[in-house]
Amino acid sequence: MVTLLGASFSLMQFLFGSFWGRLSDRIGRRPVMLLSIGCASLGYLIFGFAESLKVLFLARMLAGFGSANIGAAQAIIADSTPPESRAKGMGIIGAAFGLGFILGPAMGGFFGQISLSLPAFVASGLGLFNFIFAMINLPETCPQKVGGVQKTAQVHRPGFSWSALKHAARHPNVAQLFLVYLLYISAFSMMEQVLGLFIEATWHPAVSGAASAVRAKQSAAETAYVLIMVGVTATIVQGGLIGRLAKKFGERRLLITGISVVGSSLALVPLVGQTGTYSFMLVWAVFSAIGSGLTNPSLSSLLSQSVDKDEQGGVLGMGQSLAALGRVVGPSLAGVLFEKGIALPFWIGSGIVFIACLVATFVKNQSFVPANHA
Secondary structure, three states: OHHHHHHHHHHHHHHHHHHHHHHHHHHOHHHHHHHHHHHHHHHHHHHHHOOOHHHHHHHHHHHHHHHHHHHHHHHHHHHHOOHHHHHHHHHHHHHHHHHHHHHHHHHHHHHHHHOOOHHHHHHHHHHHHHHHHHHHHOOOOOHHHOOOOOOOOOOOOOOOOHHHHHHHHOOOOHHHHHHHHHHHHHHHHHHHHHHHHHHHHHHOOOOOOOHHHHHHHHHHHHHHHHHHHHHHHHHHHHHHHHHHHHHHHOHHHHHHHHHHHHHHHHHHHHHHHHHOOOHHHHHHHHHHHHHHHHHHHHHHHHHHOOOOHHHHHHHHHHHHHHHHHHHHHHHHHHHHHHHHOOOHHHHHHHHHHHHHHHHHOOOOOOOOOOHHHO
C-alpha cells in the first residue's frame, strides 16, 4: 500500500507532465508555474488533514498533479540559456533537488517526532512560500510571450497522447532520449522504493513488541542518512561541476558515463549488504549520486537542444511524463521482486539501466560541439 501511494503521485506526473509543459508553451511559463505550485501545496495540506486511506490517495494525486511541472521549470532554464550552457542550467535544477534530499529527510524526521501529520503541513507551508516567491520573482520567459511567434496549433495542444509523442519523436535524438528516460527512471525508482526496506531487512532483522518501533526508527534514520549523502553529492556534481564537465566532454559522453555508473551502483547494493557494514552504504550513496548527477541534467539538456524553442516546454514535459511513468512501473515491479528476494530489484534494475546505456550510445551530438572536440 505504501508503494502504491507513492505510485499514485507519479501516475499524476505521468498523465500531466506533458500537459503543464505544453500549456506553458501556449499561455506562458509563469502562470503555469504559479497554478501548479498552488495545487501541490493544497495537496500536501489535505494530506495532513486526511483521516482515511481514500483521502490520502486523493491528496497525493493532487500533489502529484501540481508537481508535474518539472518540464515547465526546465523550459524556463532552456529559454534563458544558450545551448552551450544548457547542461549547467539544468544542473541548477538538479542541485535544487539535491538540496531537497538533504533538507527534506532531516525536516521530515524532526517534525515527524512531534506529529505524524506535521511534515505534511510543513510541506504545504513551504509550497505557499514557494508560490509567493514565484509570484514576486519569477519572470515570463516563454518565446511566444516575449516576442516570439507561435508556429502551429498542433505543437501546443496540451496533454500526453500517442499523436503528441509521435510528433515529438520526429526530431533527431528525441525517440532515443525518451526511451532512456523511461528505462533509466524505471530502474532507479525500483532502487529508491525498496532501499529503506533493504536497509531494514539487512541491518535490523524483524522483532516483535516494543522493539519493533525502535527497529523502525533505526532503519528510517539510516535510510535518511543515505538520502542525505546522495543529496550532498548530487548538489556538488550538478550545482558546481556539470557545467564545466559538459563544456569539456559534451552531454552525450556524460550521459553514457553517468548511466554506466548508476547501473554499476545498483548491482553493488546486494554486495554491500553481504558485507554487513552499514557505513559502506554511505560510500555507495556517493558513487550512485555521482552517476545520477551526471545523467539527469545531461538528459534534460540533450532533449531541450533537440527541438525548437517553442516546443521545449512540451517535449521536456513529455520527457518528465515518461520519467513519471517509470516511477509508476518501477515501484510496482520492485515490491513484487523484493518479496521474491531482496537482491532482485537491484540486479534487475541494473540490467535495465545498462539497456538504457546501450540506447544512449545511439544519441548523436547536439547543436554545439565542445571546443576541444571541434
